[in-house]
Amino acid sequence: MVVHEELDPHMSSSRLVVMGQGYVGLPLALRAAATGFAVTGYEPNTATVEALNAGTSHIDDISDEELGAAKRAGYSASSDPTVLAEADVIVVCVPTPLSDAGGPDLTMVETAAETIGQHVQAGCLVILESTTYPGTTEEVFAPRVLARGDLGADDVLIAFSPERIDPGNPTYGVKNTPKVVGGLTPAATVAAKNFYGTFIDTVVEAKGAKEAEMAKLIENTFRHVNIALVNEMVRFSDDLGIDLWDAINCAETKPFGFMAFRPGPGVGGHCIPVDPSYLSHRVKAKLGYAFRMVEMAEEINDAAPTYVASRVWRLLNDRGLAVRGARILLLGVTYKADIADRRESPADPLAATLLSWGADLRYADPFVPSWAPHGSESVFSSAEDVEKALKDCDVAVLLQSHAKFDLASIAEHAPVILDTRGVLPPVPGVNRL
Numbered sequence: 001m002v003v004h005e006e007l008d009p010h011m012s013s014s015r016l017v018v019m020g021q022g023y024v025g026l027p028l029a030l031r032a033a034a035t036g037f038a039v040t041g042y043e044p045n046t047a048t049v050e051a052l053n054a055g056t057s058h059i060d061d062i063s064d065e066e067l068g069a070a071k072r073a074g075y076s077a078s079s080d081p082t083v084l085a086e087a088d089v090i091v092v093c094v095p096t097p098l099s100d101a102g103g104p105d106l107t108m109v110e111t112a113a114e115t116i117g118q119h120v121q122a123g124c125l126v127i128l129e130s131t132t133y134p135g136t137t138e139e140v141f142a143p144r145v146l147a148r149g150d151l152g153a154d155d156v157l158i159a160f161s162p163e164r165i166d167p168g169n170p171t172y173g174v175k176n177t178p179k180v181v182g183g184l185t186p187a188a189t190v191a192a193k194n195f196y197g198t199f200i201d202t203v204v205e206a207k208g209a210k211e212a213e214m215a216k217l218i219e220n221t222f223r224h225v226n227i228a229l230v231n232e233m234v235r236f237s238d239d240l241g242i243d244l245w246d247a248i249n250c251a252e253t254k255p256f257g258f259m260a261f262r263p264g265p266g267v268g269g270h271c272i273p274v275d276p277s278y279l280s281h282r283v284k285a286k287l288g289y290a291f292r293m294v295e296m297a298e299e300i301n302d303a304a305p306t307y308v309a310s311r312v313w314r315l316l317n318d319r320g321l322a323v324r325g326a327r328i329l330l331l332g333v334t335y336k337a338d339i340a341d342r343r344e345s346p347a348d349p350l351a352a353t354l355l356s357w358g359a360d361l362r363y364a365d366p367f368v369p370s371w372a373p374h375g376s377e378s379v380f381s382s383a384e385d386v387e388k389a390l391k392d393c394d395v396a397v398l399l400q401s402h403a404k405f406d407l408a409s410i411a412e413h414a415p416v417i418l419d420t421r422g423v424l425p426p427v428p429g430v431n432r433l
């Protein structure tokens, strides 16, 4: 592994096409535009393209002002794939979801690679950023990029660079989060390093594309497994009468060899619940055996919303109430705090369980005006609305501690509340997971 911090003075005037203008692609495109690249955001969703070209951002972390500044610096969005023929650098940031059967769904990576293959010209650097299993760049992506047959691996340089963006993180963004790069050839690695080095402070060179692909999966599997560890421990700690939250606070004082993870209502988003499955599926498909740590973590984290439902049931039971007909208020239904992204949110399976038990479910979320599984509108438009909803419910559940929530007021006004984030003051009526 080699760490590069130098800049390539020639590259920032190149033409860049970023494929996919979502949570990952748009911030990257705007950052590169601010550095001097002539950037086109290629996006097949024409409504997104129209909105971006009209100056309206659909991504939480990107304001319309930032988008406007990038447009003035030369950024534009397009659904026309011929823009790829003009590119010196193409970066692919398309979704990599799970299929209905739970395995990798690489359809969008394949389509993007095929589109590049139809237009790419010699001398282009093509980088895949979408999270995927090790071997994808070499076995799935590159053959499609080079499918036309007139260009080889020396003509089109192909690399993988894992995306590490953390939506809602006020400290770490595109510029100051170190970037790992690994090419299919040494020349591709150097080119990718030089490209990112023009607008990212630290670029880390991996041995090759597979190591770069694996680096991302280690990061996310590490989180998945450690969250599962505390999510399993919280259950038996409660049964043993031990405050696990306090124990974690104590353990955290060790200045070396420990990193604190805290229990929660389950894992959500497009990374933690999805990426480790890519790796376990790959191991099973290629080698025939299981990646047991991931399978166990999945089992535990998938069961977390059901455990939350059982704790809600107990809190009602303690007050002589049944879940059927009980007015249950969920606070925060996104997968993490302070963003609007609801993908894979544990609020969905929790709601499904509570609704199947006959609960009268309500919710409040400043980022989610309406919520399909529940079929109603958020009660959140002011702190008073939340107070009123709390007074009107039998039990509340804090699922996300959005900064817009007044935690002291929530603790004061809830008749009984289950705090799945361990953030509410320890006053009567507040119960930690």
Ligand SMILES: NC(=O)c1ccc[n+]([C@@H]2O[C@H](COP(=O)([O-])OP(=O)(O)OC[C@H]3O[C@@H](n4cnc5c(N)ncnc54)[C@H](O)[C@@H]3O)[C@@H](O)[C@H]2O)c1
Pocket (backbone or CB within 6 Å): 019, 020, 021, 022, 023, 024, 025, 042, 043, 044, 045, 048, 093, 094, 095, 096, 108, 111, 112, 115, 129, 130, 131, 132, 163, 164, 165, 166, 167, 270, 271
């Ligand atoms: N969101 C995150 O926090 C995050 C963090 C790290 C890594 N990732 C990974 O980055 C990748 C992209 O995730 P995202 O959150 O930006 O997804 P997203 O859904 O927000 O955006 C992806 C965009 O790609 C577009 N797209 C689909 N097919 C395309 C094609 N063939 N060509 C061009 N564009 C196409 C979609 O219309 C969409 O606008 C995924 O592999 C994800 O796992 C995401």
